[in-house]
Amino acid sequence: MKKNRPSKATAHRFYRFKKSFYRKFGRKPFVTLNKKMRKERKQKKRSIKKRRDHDRIVVKLPEIISLEVSSRSMFLQEINKIHKIAYTTNSAKSLSIDHSQIRHIDPEALLILASEIKRLSNVLPVGKFKYSKKYAPRDEHIKDLLGSIGYWNHFNITTAKHTDLTKEYFQIHHDTKSVFQAVADMRDFFEDKLSFLPSGDLTETFDNALTEAIANAVEHAYKGSISGSNTIPGAWWIAGHFDPGSNELVFGCYDHGIGIRESLLMHEGDRIARWSHLTKVRVKKDAEVIKLLLSQKLKTNNKRDRGYGTQQFIKLIDNYGHGSLDVYSKSGHYRISKDGLQKKDIIRNHNEAMDGTLIVWKMKVEREG
Amino acid sequence: MRKYNFAREYSPYPGPRTENIGPFSGARFKKEVLDPQFASNVPIEIDVSGIRLSFGPSFMSEAFGKCAEQYTKKRLFEIVRVPENDDPRNKRFKELLKEYADRATKK
Known part of the structure; x- marks a missing residue:
């Protein structure tokens, strides 16, 4: 040598x-290499690549990222995989997330993915979790969506530009305190860009629904400790968009806390209220617990001034008249939809549990022009 | 009477119930703004025309509902006033004030 x-x-x-x-x-x-030098250089390159691949774990995201029944399990399995790797893997290994296969994303499901990325960047040392061009989405539409909704900001990338003018997105907003400016910004975004939410009554219910969802996330979602996971206490994410295909305004709030059932079991209401609701919560599945909470059949507190927050979630759909409210918490999913005078609800308990609670509002919009 | 511009002197974004949940809370507003007015017995006229976010149930019940509970509903309306003008936010605020005072003192 x-x-x-x-x-x-x-x-x-x-x-x-x-x-x-x-x-x-x-x-x-230009350096003219002889045969021997060329071989040596090739070998060196190959060994570096091998070493790099050995030190890297790649999580491949599925083609469809959605919480719909058909794709939920695949999506949550990958999320759980990321979660497991982040907290159990040797810190010498780096993690890459492969976005190349994605063909469809529901922006509300993206909130779950974005929160997981945020957690990863908090847990893994700098440089061990980074964006790689190799694993960028191939689908142009997905590229635009992720750029315009601010997904890459979670990787500390702010260069993405979006050209998809058919959809309009309010960028993902994240905080750990109930700072409500983002709610007003989202409402302004819907008003200015979409000429929507004009009436004072609807403005108030919109504000109340979102601010109460955020305040609940900060106050109740992170009670106690969650073993084996590094949560960011108080963390919440909101995002919204308008889809001209379905003519729907979609927006939601997500926290990666302990979920509604656990949070209710830890609720510090007074003793009588506590005993009566605990028995209900213990025997019911996640979806039924969500339904009980939203229909105000759980009295978690005997104080006169408490327990009005969750009413606001349904009030928005009730007041508007054409839309739906979806609440996902752990393995439960409860949907309540209203179309004029018709009101329907669906309860589903899934096999795979997700972290925390996701609340999504969808409102049918009549756009001018 | 003290004139108070809520958006300028407190925040254009009324916050949550208590300060440990988030800034500009109802509890802080009661402690810093309303309680001293009740102590000095000087009415306060709260103008909310500049706010950018509606008052949430948590803020209203913690700030004004608690005052009605602590000082009685009658004293609340003696001390807390709302400007008589055409601004829709002030009108709505007046309605909310009554609603939350009623709720807090309901037996």
Whole structure:
């Protein structure tokens, strides 16, 4: 090995040659490699790539990212995989998330993915979790969506531009305190860009629904400790968009806390209220617990001034008249939809549980022009 | 009477119930603004025309509902006043004030 290394004088001569060549031609000289050198270089490159691949874990995101029944399990399995890797893997290994296969994303499901990315960047050391061009989405529409909704900001990338003008997105907003400016910004965004939410009554119910969802996330979602997971206490995410295909305004709030059932079991209401609701919560499944909570059949507190927050979630759909409210918490999903005078609700308990609670409002919009 | 511009002197975004949940809470507003007015017995006229976000149930019950509970509903309307003008936010605020005072003192 030592034999092949050029002497100091030779190396210096080569350095001077390169320098003068660069001065004269403004570029590096081409080096003609012989067969042996070429082979060595190839081997070196291959071993570096091998080492890099060995130290990297790649999580491949599924083609469809959605909480709909058909794709929920696949999506949540990948999320759980990311979660497991982040908290159990050797810190010497780096993690990459492969977005290349994605063909469809529901922006509300994206809130779950974005929160997981945020958690990862909090847990993994700097440099161990980063964006790689190799794993960027291939689908142009997905590229636009992720750029315009601010997904890459969670990877500390702010260069993405969006060209998809058919959909309009309010960027994902994240905080750990109930700072409500984002709610007013989202409402302004819907008003200015979409000429929507004009009446004072609807404005108030919109504000109340979202601010109460955020305040609930901060106050109730992170009670106690969650073993084996590094949550960000108080964290919440909101995002919204308008889809001209379905003519719907979609917006939601997500927290990665302990879920509605656990939170109710830990509720610090007074003793009588506590005993009566605990028995109900313990025997019911997640979806039924969500329904009980939203229909105000759980008295968690005997204080006169408490327990009005969750009413606001349904009030928005009730007041508006054409839309739906979806609440996902752990393995439960409860949907209540209203179309004029018709009101329907659906309860579903799934096999795979997600972290925390996701509340999504969908409102049918009549757009001018 | 003290004139108070809510958006300028407190915040254009009324906050949650208590300060540990988020800034500009109802509890802080009661402690810093309303309680001293009740103590000095000087009425306060709260103008909310500049706010950018509606008053939520948590803020209203913690700030004004608690005052009605603590000082009686009658004293609340003696001390807390709302400007008589055409601004829809002030009109709505007056309605909310009554609603939350009633709720807090309901037996």
